[in-house]
Amino acid sequence: xxxxxxxxxxxxxxxxxxxxxxxxxxxxxxxxxxxxxxxxxxxxxxxxxxxxxxxxxxxxxxxxxxxxxxxxxxxxxxxxxxxxxxxxxxxxxxxxxxxxxxxxxxxxxxxxxxxxxxxxxxxxxxxxxxxxxxxxxxxxxxxxxxxxxxxxxxxxxxxxxxxxxxxxxxxxxxxxxxxxxxxxxxxxxxxxxxxxxxxxxxxxxxxxxxxxxxxxxxxxxxxxxxxxxxxxxxxxxxxxxxxxxxxxxxxxxxxxxxxxxxxxxxxxxxxxxxxxxxxxxxxxxxxxxxxxxxxxxxxxxxxxxxxxxxxxxxxxxxxxxxxxxxxxxxxxxxxxxxxxxxxxxxxxxxxxxxxxxxxxxxxxxxxxxxxxxxxxxxxx
Numbered sequence: 001x002x003x004x005x006x007x008x009x010x011x012x013x014x015x016x017x018x019x020x021x022x023x024x025x026x027x028x029x030x031x032x033x034x035x036x037x038x039x040x041x042x043x044x045x046x047x048x049x050x051x052x053x054x055x056x057x058x059x060x061x062x063x064x065x066x067x068x069x070x071x072x073x074x075x076x077x078x079x080x081x082x083x084x085x086x087x088x089x090x091x092x093x094x095x096x097x098x099x100x101x102x103x104x105x106x107x108x109x110x111x112x113x114x115x116x117x118x119x120x121x122x123x124x125x126x127x128x129x130x131x132x133x134x135x136x137x138x139x140x141x142x143x144x145x146x147x148x149x150x151x152x153x154x155x156x157x158x159x160x161x162x163x164x165x166x167x168x169x170x171x172x173x174x175x176x177x178x179x180x181x182x183x184x185x186x187x188x189x190x191x192x193x194x195x196x197x198x199x200x201x202x203x204x205x206x207x208x209x210x211x212x213x214x215x216x217x218x219x220x221x222x223x224x225x226x227x228x229x230x231x232x233x234x235x236x237x238x239x240x241x242x243x244x245x246x247x248x249x250x251x252x253x254x255x256x257x258x259x260x261x262x263x264x265x266x267x268x269x270x271x272x273x274x275x276x277x278x279x280x281x282x283x284x285x286x287x288x289x290x291x292x293x294x295x296x297x298x299x300x301x302x303x304x305x306x307x308x309x310x311x312x313x314x315x316x317x318x319x320x321x322x323x324x325x326x327x328x329x330x331x332x333x334x335x336x337x338x339x340x341x342x343x344x345x346x347x348x349x350x351x352x353x354x355x356x357x358x359x360x361x362x363x364x365x366x367x368x369x370x371x372x373x374x375x376x377x378x379x380x
Contacts (some may be wrong), residue, residue: 005324007349012051012066012073016080019050024105027343032087033200039163041122048119052077052090056097056236062105062117071236071302075243075294082247085351087201089161091240092124096169099125099180099229103221109182112167117123121166125233126156126183126207136171136230141209149215150174152181152189155208158358163194169220170209171230177223177229187212199354200347211238234359235301235312241355242319243293248348249290249323252331253283255345256330279333286326290319310372317365320356326353336352 001253023043031037031053038237048054055070055077056062065073074094083091100109115121141154156170168183168221189212195204221229257280270276299316300308327349331338340344355364 004354006067008074009067009073011121013080015050016052016077017083019030019047020080020084020086022094023080024084024088026084026347029085029087029201029347038161038201038203039089041164044088045116045119046176047088048117053097053119054117055094056199057101057113057117061101062111063101063113069302070270071239074236075239075298078240078243079247079250081247082244083251084350085199085201085248085347089124089164090124091237092160092165093122094240095233095237096123096167097234099169099220100182102229102232104225109220112182115166119293121197122161122164122320123167124159124161124165125237126159126162126168126170127233128156128158128208128231129157130157132359135363136234137175137178137227139171141170141172143172143179145175146213148181149213149218150181152183152212157206158195159192159205159207161203162207163192163203165232169224170207178226178242179223180226180229181214181218183212183214183218184210185362187214189213197354199350202351202354231303231309234238235297235308237359238316239294239297239301240314241359242290242315245319245323245352245355246287246291246294249287249326252327252330252348253280253287254346256280256283256333259334278334279329283326283329286322288320288369290368293318310369313360313368314371315364315367316360317369320360320365322361323352324349324356353361 051066053076054063055065067073078090097113100106100113106113112123116123127136127139129135129138139158141152143150143152146147152170152172159168162168165185168185170183171182172179172181183190189210191208193206195206197204257271260276260280261269263270271280293315297311300311329344331345333350334343334345337343
């Protein structure tokens with residue numbers, strides 16, 4: 001998905017790949033599922049020591065990227081994660097950090113940023129409203145100003161790694177404006193209820209906030225700044241999903257083509273039959289299209305370009321729409337063994353299917369693209 005051109009980036013990518021193959025293999029994913037565990041905190045801390053959590057954080061706040069392009073470096077890690085559908089809170093931690101470092105006064109949350117960069121703690125973004133799809137500007141939590149700060153009430157849904165997070169970045173409606181607040185999960189009035197997902201190791205939670213009292217320092221960004229912060233966080237979350245799915249598709253397509261060479265029928269490899277060659281070619285075309293759209297989205301988000309939202313929605317729509325069906329084709333090309341629990345294909349299909357619905361379905365992003373096109377035409 002990302003072009004690795006420098007020796008530093010090549011070393012970073014190979015180190016991430018080696019770490020994941022050793023510490024987060026497919027066999028390990030199955031072991032975590034059997035144990036009812038999403039990820040181990042010690043494992044994530046070792047991943048953070050490799051720099052995974054610091055890529056969007058400026059050096060003055062304890063972070064730093066490898067190539068000087070934190071979004072591209074982060075997408076590179078996400079792509080590697082997709083190859084083994086590894087566990088871990090890369091997405092929620094990165095999304096929270098994107099909001100914290102872009103806020104008007106990031107130093108206010110320096111202690112939290114430091115703990116996230118080091119991997120000592122985990123945080124997640126509480127943006128979903130129960131019973132609704134992707135609508136970040138209509139939160140299910142309200143914030144009311146008090147003499148000492150704010151009081152939060154409401155419910156946030158589908159919070160990734162919510163039951164393993166020390167803090168949440170909660171999107172709220174406050175006096176008719178959007179605001180975000182850092183909420184410790186052990187604060188009085190916070191109840192975290194785990195939710196199941198179709199992925200073996202991706203866990204989510206429903207968070208109930210009942211009269212949660214916060215001081216003014218918990219606010220992230222100003223009311224005027226918050227919509228831009230939410231847009232930026234959404235873009236980061238969406239390109240990370242696309243990058244991970246590109247890693248999934250690359251692995252699944254390679255696995256399927258190799259299966260065609262390994263299996264024989266009437267003394268010939270399956271891959272030698274013309275009908276199957278066409279199927280493999282279609283898969284390769286789909287993979288490269290997903291890679292290209294994702295690469296364009298990563299570049300736009302990295303540059304904070306004016307068309308970033310358009311390119312991200314285009315990538316999220318295309319990748320989310322085509323990836324599950326492509327993997328299902330790979331299942332079919334494997335024959336009967338492809339639909340068994342013992343085969344690894346369903347691990348990849350589960351992750352891609354989950355990501356199809358999170359942070360906007362293809363239909364949601366198609367509508368967003370239409371709206372952005374209409375705005376552009378009206379402006380011209």
